[in-house]
Amino acid sequence: VAETADGAVRVRLVSPVVGWASVKCLREQPELRTCATSGRARWAVDIGSTGISPGSPAWQFLLGLIAEPGEREAVGKFVRVEDKTRALVSRLLARRCCAVALEVEHGHVEIARTKGKKPFVTAATKSRSDSSSRFPNFNFNVSHEGRFVVVASEPRCVCGVDVAAPDQFRRRGRAEPDDLANFFRAMRDVLSPREWAFVRAGNLPLEAQAERFRYFWSCKEAFTKARGDGLAFGLGRA
Numbered sequence: 264v265a266e267t268a269d270g271a272v273r274v275r276l277v278s279p280v281v282g283w284a285s286v287k288c289l290r291e292q293p294e295l296r297t298c299a300t301s302g303r304a305r306w307a308v309d310i311g312s313t314g315i316s317p318g319s320p321a322w323q324f325l326l327g328l329i330a331e332p333g334e335r336e337a338v339g340k341f342v343r344v345e346d347k348t349r350a351l352v353s354r355l356l357a358r359r360c361c362a363v364a365l366e367v368e369h370g371h372v373e374i375a376r377t378k379g380k381k382p383f384v385t386a387a388t389k390s391r392s393d394s395s396s397r398f399p400n401f402n403f404n405v406s407h408e409g410r411f412v413v414v415a416s417e418p419r420c421v422c423g424v425d426v427a428a429p430d431q432f433r434r435r436g437r438a439e440p441d442d443l444a445n446f447f448r449a450m451r452d453v454l455s456p457r458e459w460a461f462v463r464a465g466n467l468p469l470e471a472q473a474e475r476f477r478y479f480w481s482c483k484e485a486f487t488k489a490r491g492d493g494l495a496f497g498l499g500r501a
Contacts, residue, residue, distance in 0.1 A: 298363045300416030302398035307426075308347045308356060311410045317347050328369065329354050350406040354412045357382060364401060364416060365392035376408050379492040404488050423489025428476040429470075443469050447476070453498045454479055 267276050301303075327418025329335050329351075338350040342467045352385040354374075361384050362369045373385040385403060389395045398418035405414045416422060447462075452460065462475045483501035 270364045275490070282462060287322075295363050298360060298416065299366065302364045302394070302401050302416060304364065304414055304416040306356060306358045306360065306415075307411055307413045310352055310354055310408050310412060313348060314346075315348070317344060322351070325351060325355060326360070330370065330373065330436070331418070335372070339394065349412055353405045353413045353414070356412055357403060360403055360414050360416050364418075365389065365394050368389045373390040378489075379493045379495065381488060381491040381493070386435070387479045404485075406485075406488070406490065421489045423485040423487070425484040425488060430476070443473060450476075450480075455499075 273353045279313050294304070294306060311375075312370055315325070320336050326335055326338065329338070334354055338347060338354065341347045341350055357374060358369060358372045361372045361374070365372075365384065366389065367388060371388060373388045374382050376382050376386050382405065389401070394422075395401070400419045400421075401416065402422050403414060403416035404422050404424045405412065406412070406425045411426050413426045415424040451459075458479050462472055462479070467475075480498070483498040484493075487496040487498065490496060
């Protein structure tokens, strides 16, 4: 353990990765216990508080925790800093979830993807785990939009998750009538008539209509992601 010039306390890591990490990483978290004992995770990270910029030593250290070259390259393909950060954190969060639930070292977690791009833990990773018999169909899913990256996992049921940011309809910090009308028109086949009636019920403010739409969108997308084919399934069928 060492104290840096700025007064922050760091812990030196030597295996399976080498580098320095915050001492906060050593604190026991209730969420980790739940994941380890049940195989279930419901985690969310606010990337607005990370304070890590691409290219910095901390960024390179975190990027190095992703074993698969293709996944590291995928993070670097994004142009905007926010997109890069979401891509990095989502991959790290998924690997942490798998390591905790399956009780394997982070460096031994291998993740691949289906043809529909749904990530899954490889058989090689599960073969190293004593928890695979307790969690016979352990699977997870991640989503990121806006400031949040989320991960969910299940020991048996097929799992999908989605997060929708509230600023997709906004200009100048609030929803605009034309923005929302145009968006709803483009999305007319996504919801059923009954669902649209709920979204537009009464004289709801625009923000409330947008929020109701996001409820349906997130549920439907989470369902298609659990299936493994994502938007190719068609949200209007969900």
